[in-house]
Every structure is written in structure tokens, then in C-alpha cells.
Amino acid sequence: MRSWNRAARALAGMLLLLLAIACGEPQEMVVVHEELGLREEPHPEAPVAEKLPRGSRLKVQPARPWETEGWRRVMTPSGMRWTTLEGLAPFPLQGELRFVWQEELAVHSNPDPSAETVETLKLGDEVHLLATPVPGVAGYTGVIRQGTLLGFADTSALLPQKPTAELLRDEVRARLKQGDFAQAMRWARSARALAEGTGRSGALVDALERAGTEPASLQTELDFSEKARGAEPPRVGAKGWVIPSRVHLREGADLRDSIITVLSADAAVEVLDIQAPWAHVALVTPQTPWMAVDLGDFAEVRGGKVQRASFFTRQRGQSRGYLPIAALQAQRLSATGQLTQAMALEPGAARLELLKRAVALAKPDERAQVAPALIDAAFQEERYRLAVAAALRLKDPGAPAPSVRKEPKLDGVTSLYGCTGHPLEARVEPVEFSLGMKLAKPQGSVCAQVSGLESPCDVCLSDLSDYDAEAHQHILRNKAGVDQMLGEHEEIITQHLKDSSRLENLYAKPSRMRVSVKPGSQPGLSLYLFELPLEVNRYQDKPVLTPAFREARMLEALLPLGPAEGRWEYWISTLQWEDSAHGAILGMDATAAWKVMQDFAQALKKTPEAFLERNEYEGVVYTLHLSRHCGKCPTRQKVRPGR
Structure with a gap:
């Protein structure tokens, strides 16, 4: 029971x-x-x-x-x-808290970047991530606000910490060390927006933008001085290696003596004698990676044919000269060896110079070890252009070992407005020109890489004119308005002349072109350098230009044979700065090089805007300086009778 x-x-x-x-x-x-x-x-x-x-x-x-x-x-x-x-x-929906880390973040109706945008989140907004998985494009997750699903967004822009300018710059530094320039730019722009001004974050954005448009302009940041010393000076009778990026080999033991040539870092010399602060040396040619020479002016072109110019040989017969003993060290250190020495130093100029030298001379398989250390040090010193230049070395790991017979390669063309002192003694500095700018006097020998220098557009009075049917033309009747516009335009012209004159006084003409070439082991090729003036019509619906072939000039230079890891630099004075193309071509003969330049010029004539976005076209490496497009002014067109 x-x-x-x-x-x-x-x-x-x-x-x-x-x-x-x-x-x-x-x-x-x-x-x-x-x-x-x-x-x-x-x-x-x-x-x-x-x-x-x-x-x-x-x-x-x-x-x-x-x-x-x-x-x-x-x-x-x-x-x-x-x-x-x-x-x-x-419901209500819940998830992990996240903050928006970019200036604007699109929220889509579906987990797909091509789907309709239903809302835009702003930098610093708070949302929660939907925990429930939804099929769609990888990286897109649902975002929640106040328990309601807003849509789907890119989770890479949603992080657990509230964004600050300092945190964003730290993320930029981390991304640069990974070679991720796209994400680095994303965070840098957010940092600039949070800072509400230019300042440090603005300088970081500018450096990253240059990495995308003019990467060659940042490579001078990796130049280093004799402070990058890693070993003791050499003794008499021993070999020495050049410490700085460049050092001038002179005819005598005095800064006033003529320059024989310029030696690069790790160029090898034999020390014949030492009379402090100078060392009398002999070049050890096979161990000298490259030398820069000044070729002077262009050769003349007559009747459309290149007149052969003999290679500038003044330096070739001289293999002895004088160097500052402070520019030499007794050992040739590897990049990793220099990194070890640099990290043992206190933060400062010496450590930074040694790190720059390590990155600049690192072999492709060493860059991943040394470049991140320089990026960290550059951020610590707020040297953002230097940090980006180091990251560019990570992005370009370099080519594989050269074959037995390798062609030379054009490494870059730089157009320089003017220089203080001898160009071979100068460092290259970017100068952004704008009306009313404050130009400081350059310290030492400097060549200016100028951007933004353009002649002002002419004044257009069409808005102040009336069409006279009897006279069949526009007539200016608003005298007061015309006087005011002309007066304002006169002020712009005056200011432009004043500022451009100041620029020219600081950086003396002539302008110059610098061409870097990686040598090869294949003989027969020559280097052809050209200056092509352009006739630009600025007052049309779109830029219109005509190459001035009769005024074009070209120079042929014989290329040295050497190891592919070295390079040669050629400096040439140019006649025209604005409305010109400066370029370089590798070719077998002058006639073929002239034809390549003509083809380049005709393509440039058809689509000038496209050529402003790059610096290479079918074997031609070039720089352009074109006047600003001013647009079509109706008063410039004659009115036909009856209209």
C-alpha cells in the first residue's frame, strides 16, 4: 500500500x-x-x-x-x-560593448558592404555586437543600440576601448610595423579628427598620404649622419667604411677644396694617412656600392636628334682624396649588429641615427627585424615621416638575388626647385608653397622639393557682363564690380610674386633633376634623361597641353656595371620648372630613346590628369609640374552674329 x-x-x-x-x-x-x-x-x-x-x-x-x-x-x-x-x-538584444574607431562607419541593411546603408555611426559612438551569428560577408556583424538591431557593420572598426588620439596613434604604429598602410591611414585620420586640428595627428596623416602618392619623397628621411657610428675609427694602413649616407671625397683636406665625388654608406676605402680631422684615403672600388656624380647640364637636341654627350668623367681618374676621419669606422657592421648596438643606447639622436642606418642598409631578410625598432623610436620622437619611411622598407621586401646578367633599373626621378650650396652637399627637404606662407631660412646646404607652386589664374569677368544683341558681344557695365575684382586679383598677383621671389632667394636656381639607378650586370644599355617643356592652355573645360618638342633636351649617360644592391645618382640642371616634364629612360640607342619620349608625350597630351596620379609610363620614369587648371571663361569665346 x-x-x-x-x-x-x-x-x-x-x-x-x-x-x-x-x-x-x-x-x-x-x-x-x-x-x-x-x-x-x-x-x-x-x-x-x-x-x-x-x-x-x-x-x-x-x-x-x-x-x-x-x-x-x-x-x-x-x-x-x-x-x-x-x-x-x-529581445531586448544584448552583446559586447564596442566603440566606433573611424570617422564614419556605414551600417548596412545586410551583412554585406554593397548592401543599402541604413545609418552612419560617428567616431566614438557606443554600440553592442550581436552575439547571434548571421550568414553574410566575413567581418560584418550585427550592431545593437538600446536593445534594437541597427544593421550590420565592419567589426574591424569596432573596438572594446573608447578611442583617444593617443590610442589611435599607437594603433597606427602597430599597423605600420605590420606593413598595413590602409588600416594605418584609417586610424590616423580618426586621430586627426579627435585632435580637432592638424598637430601631431595631422603630420601623421600627411606622411601616410605621401607614402601613397610620392613614396620617393620620404626616402630622404632615412639619410643618416656620422652619429650613426658603430665601431672605432680605422688606423693608418687599414680599411675603413663610410658611416653617413653620403660623404664628400675632396681634393684636399679643407671644406673649400673641390668635391671629387660622393661616397655612400659602407663604401670601402684604404686609409693612407691621418691628419685630424682629415684622413687621406684611396677608394677600394669593388667594395664601393655606388657613387653620385654631377653631370652638369643637358646635351643639346638639334633637328629632333639627340647629340651624343660624353659621360662626365672628371671623377674617374681620381681614386684618392680626403674624408673627415669622423665619417669612417673600422668595421662593416650588419643591420642586425647595428640594431643590437642601437638598443643598448639611451633614446636620443645617436640611437635614432644608428637605427636609420640599420634600416637603410638592411638586406631584404633583415628588414623585418630592424624596421619595427626604428618605427617605435620615430614615434617616440614624433618623427612620423621617418616612421612611415621605415614602414615602406617593410612593404617592399626587395627583389630576389640577381641573375648573372641583370638589367639596370630606374629607381626614381626627383625634381628639385633649387638648392643652397652645391647639390652634392645638400639634403633634400619638402617645401609646401602657399600664398602668405612663412619661409624660414634653410640651415646648411638644402635642395627644396617644392609642391603647390602654381601661377594664379587670370580674372574672369563674365558674371559682370551683359550680352548686347546689337553689338553681338558681352559688354562690361558694372564698373564698380569690375574694379573690385581686378583689385583683388592684383593683390593675389602681388602676393604670389612676393612669395615666389622669396622662395627663389632662399633656394637659388637652376632647378635640378636627380635620377637614381640600380646598376646591373648587362652591358649595352644607356641612361637617357630628358626635359620636355609643355605649352599648357589653362582656360578650357579640361586641361589642354601640347609638348614643345623643339625645346626638348636629352642627355645620354653611360651606365656603370655593378651589384644590384647598389645604385648610382645623376644630377642634372634643368631650364624650366613649371609646365614641364622631367624624366629618364633606359635604352640601347638615342633614336629609340627619343621615340619613347615622343610616345610618352603624346599619351600625356591625351590624358594629362591620369599622368598626374602616377610617375611611370611604359619604361619612362618622370615627374610633372603643370599649371593649375583654371576653367573656361565665357568672355574668352567670341559670340557669333545672330546669337
């Missing part, structure tokens, strides 16, 4: 539990997939009775033990329907 009572009580308890489950409270949920199909029966082959779009809210009944596993009841105005929990999430 007692056993029967225990069984009855257990059965009653189970019935009560089932009744509680059956009568449990429904759970409110929201559809997070693009749509949710409600079926007539609890199995996947059952007909779909109705579909609910994303964002729909519904109450899901609790599961009952006798019902099909995985299926839930949903009560709708049309009756009871069935669904699985896939594509549903409890």
Missing part, C-alpha cells in the same frame, strides 16, 4: 511539472536573419505559412516534452505556427 502511495505521488509530481512547462511564459524574441519562415508543422519539409522580415518581434512558446525536438510554437493572428530558434535572438 505504501509503495502504491509513493508511485502515485511521483506521478502527480510529474504531471504538475509537465503542466508548469506547458503553461510557462513565452519568450519574446526578434528575427535577426534576413527573413524567418514560419511553418505549418514542426518539420523542415512542412509548407511555409508566412515569412517575417528582419527586426520582427514574436513570442516563442516554451518547448514541451512531447513536441519535436528543436521546434517551437509561435502564436500568430493566423493561428499556431512552428519555427526553430535559428535566426532568432532574445
Whole structure:
């Protein structure tokens, strides 16, 4: 009897539990997939009775033990329907807190960047990430605000920490060390927006923009001085290696003596004598990576044919000269060896110079070790252009070992406005020209790489004119308005003349072109350098230019043979700065080089805007300086009778 009572009580308890489950409270949920199909029966082959779009809210009944596993009841105005929990999430929606780290972040209707933008989040906005997975493009996740699904966004721009300018700059530094320039630019622009001005973050954005448009302009940041010393000076009779990026080999032991040539870092010399602070040396040619020479002016072109110019050989016969003893060290250190020495130094100029030297001279397989250390040090010193220049070395790991017969390669063409002192003694500095700018006097020998220098556009008075039907032309009747516009234009012209004269006084003409060439082991090729003046019509619907072939000039220079890791530099004075193309071509003969330049010029004539966005075209490496496009002025067109 007692056993029967225990069984009855257990059965009653189970019935009560089932009744509680059956009568449990429904759970409110929201559809997070693009749509949710409600079926007539609890199995996947059952007909779909109705579909609910994303964002729909519904109450899901609790599961009952006798019902099909995985299926839930949903009560709708049309009756009871069935669904699985896939594509549903409890309402209100919850998830991990995230902050927007870019200036603007598009929220899409679906997890796909091509889907419709339903909202735009701003830098610093708070959202939560949807925990429920939704099928779509990888990296796009649902974002929640106040428990409601806004849409889907790129999660790479959503981070756990609230963004600050300092955190963003740290992220830029980390991305540069990975060679990720796109993400680095993303965070740098956000840092600039948070700073509400230019300052440090603005300088960082400028450096990254130059890396994308003019990467060659940043390479001078990796130049280093004799402070990059890693070993003791050499003794008489021993070999020495050049420490700085460049050092001048002179005819005598005096800064006033003529320059024989310029030696690069790790150029090898034999020390013949030491009379401090000078060392009398002899070049060890096979161990000298490259030398720069000054070729002077262009050769003349007559009748469309290149007149052969003899190679500038003044330096070739002289293999001895004088160097500052401070520019030499007794050991040739590897990049990793220099890194070890640099990290043992206190932060400062000496450490930074040694790190620059390590990166500049690193072999491709060493760059990943030394470049991140320089990026860290450059950020610490707020030298953002230097940090980006180091990251560019990571981005370009270098070419594989050269074959037995390798062609030379054009490394870059730089157009320089003017220099203080001898160009071979000068460092290159960027100068951004603008009206009313404050130009500081350059310190030491400097060549200016000028951007933004353009002649002002002419004044257009069409808005102040009326058409006279009898005279069949526009007539200016608003004298006061005309006088005002002409007066304002005169001020612009005066300011431009004043500022450009100041620039020319600081950086004396002539302008110069610098061409860097990586030598090869294949003989027969020559280097052809050209200056092509351009006649530019600035007052049309789009830029129109005509190459002035009769005024074009070209020089042929014989190329030295040498190891591919070295380079040669050629400096040439130019006659024209604005409205000109300066370029270099590698070719077998002068006639073929002239034809290549003509083809380049004709292509430039057809689409000048496209050529402003790059610096290489079918074997021609070039720089352009074109006047600003001013647009078409109606008063410049004569009105035909009867119009």
C-alpha cells in the first residue's frame, strides 16, 4: 500500500511539472536573419505559412516534452505556427560593448558592404555586437543600440576601448610595423579628427598620404649622419667604411677644396694617412656600392636628334682624396649588429641615427627585424615621416638575388626647385608653397622639393557682363564690380610674386633633376634623361597641353656595371620648372630613346590628369609640374552674329 502511495505521488509530481512547462511564459524574441519562415508543422519539409522580415518581434512558446525536438510554437493572428530558434535572438538584444574607431562607419541593411546603408555611426559612438551569428560577408556583424538591431557593420572598426588620439596613434604604429598602410591611414585620420586640428595627428596623416602618392619623397628621411657610428675609427694602413649616407671625397683636406665625388654608406676605402680631422684615403672600388656624380647640364637636341654627350668623367681618374676621419669606422657592421648596438643606447639622436642606418642598409631578410625598432623610436620622437619611411622598407621586401646578367633599373626621378650650396652637399627637404606662407631660412646646404607652386589664374569677368544683341558681344557695365575684382586679383598677383621671389632667394636656381639607378650586370644599355617643356592652355573645360618638342633636351649617360644592391645618382640642371616634364629612360640607342619620349608625350597630351596620379609610363620614369587648371571663361569665346 505504501509503495502504491509513493508511485502515485511521483506521478502527480510529474504531471504538475509537465503542466508548469506547458503553461510557462513565452519568450519574446526578434528575427535577426534576413527573413524567418514560419511553418505549418514542426518539420523542415512542412509548407511555409508566412515569412517575417528582419527586426520582427514574436513570442516563442516554451518547448514541451512531447513536441519535436528543436521546434517551437509561435502564436500568430493566423493561428499556431512552428519555427526553430535559428535566426532568432532574445529581445531586448544584448552583446559586447564596442566603440566606433573611424570617422564614419556605414551600417548596412545586410551583412554585406554593397548592401543599402541604413545609418552612419560617428567616431566614438557606443554600440553592442550581436552575439547571434548571421550568414553574410566575413567581418560584418550585427550592431545593437538600446536593445534594437541597427544593421550590420565592419567589426574591424569596432573596438572594446573608447578611442583617444593617443590610442589611435599607437594603433597606427602597430599597423605600420605590420606593413598595413590602409588600416594605418584609417586610424590616423580618426586621430586627426579627435585632435580637432592638424598637430601631431595631422603630420601623421600627411606622411601616410605621401607614402601613397610620392613614396620617393620620404626616402630622404632615412639619410643618416656620422652619429650613426658603430665601431672605432680605422688606423693608418687599414680599411675603413663610410658611416653617413653620403660623404664628400675632396681634393684636399679643407671644406673649400673641390668635391671629387660622393661616397655612400659602407663604401670601402684604404686609409693612407691621418691628419685630424682629415684622413687621406684611396677608394677600394669593388667594395664601393655606388657613387653620385654631377653631370652638369643637358646635351643639346638639334633637328629632333639627340647629340651624343660624353659621360662626365672628371671623377674617374681620381681614386684618392680626403674624408673627415669622423665619417669612417673600422668595421662593416650588419643591420642586425647595428640594431643590437642601437638598443643598448639611451633614446636620443645617436640611437635614432644608428637605427636609420640599420634600416637603410638592411638586406631584404633583415628588414623585418630592424624596421619595427626604428618605427617605435620615430614615434617616440614624433618623427612620423621617418616612421612611415621605415614602414615602406617593410612593404617592399626587395627583389630576389640577381641573375648573372641583370638589367639596370630606374629607381626614381626627383625634381628639385633649387638648392643652397652645391647639390652634392645638400639634403633634400619638402617645401609646401602657399600664398602668405612663412619661409624660414634653410640651415646648411638644402635642395627644396617644392609642391603647390602654381601661377594664379587670370580674372574672369563674365558674371559682370551683359550680352548686347546689337553689338553681338558681352559688354562690361558694372564698373564698380569690375574694379573690385581686378583689385583683388592684383593683390593675389602681388602676393604670389612676393612669395615666389622669396622662395627663389632662399633656394637659388637652376632647378635640378636627380635620377637614381640600380646598376646591373648587362652591358649595352644607356641612361637617357630628358626635359620636355609643355605649352599648357589653362582656360578650357579640361586641361589642354601640347609638348614643345623643339625645346626638348636629352642627355645620354653611360651606365656603370655593378651589384644590384647598389645604385648610382645623376644630377642634372634643368631650364624650366613649371609646365614641364622631367624624366629618364633606359635604352640601347638615342633614336629609340627619343621615340619613347615622343610616345610618352603624346599619351600625356591625351590624358594629362591620369599622368598626374602616377610617375611611370611604359619604361619612362618622370615627374610633372603643370599649371593649375583654371576653367573656361565665357568672355574668352567670341559670340557669333545672330546669337
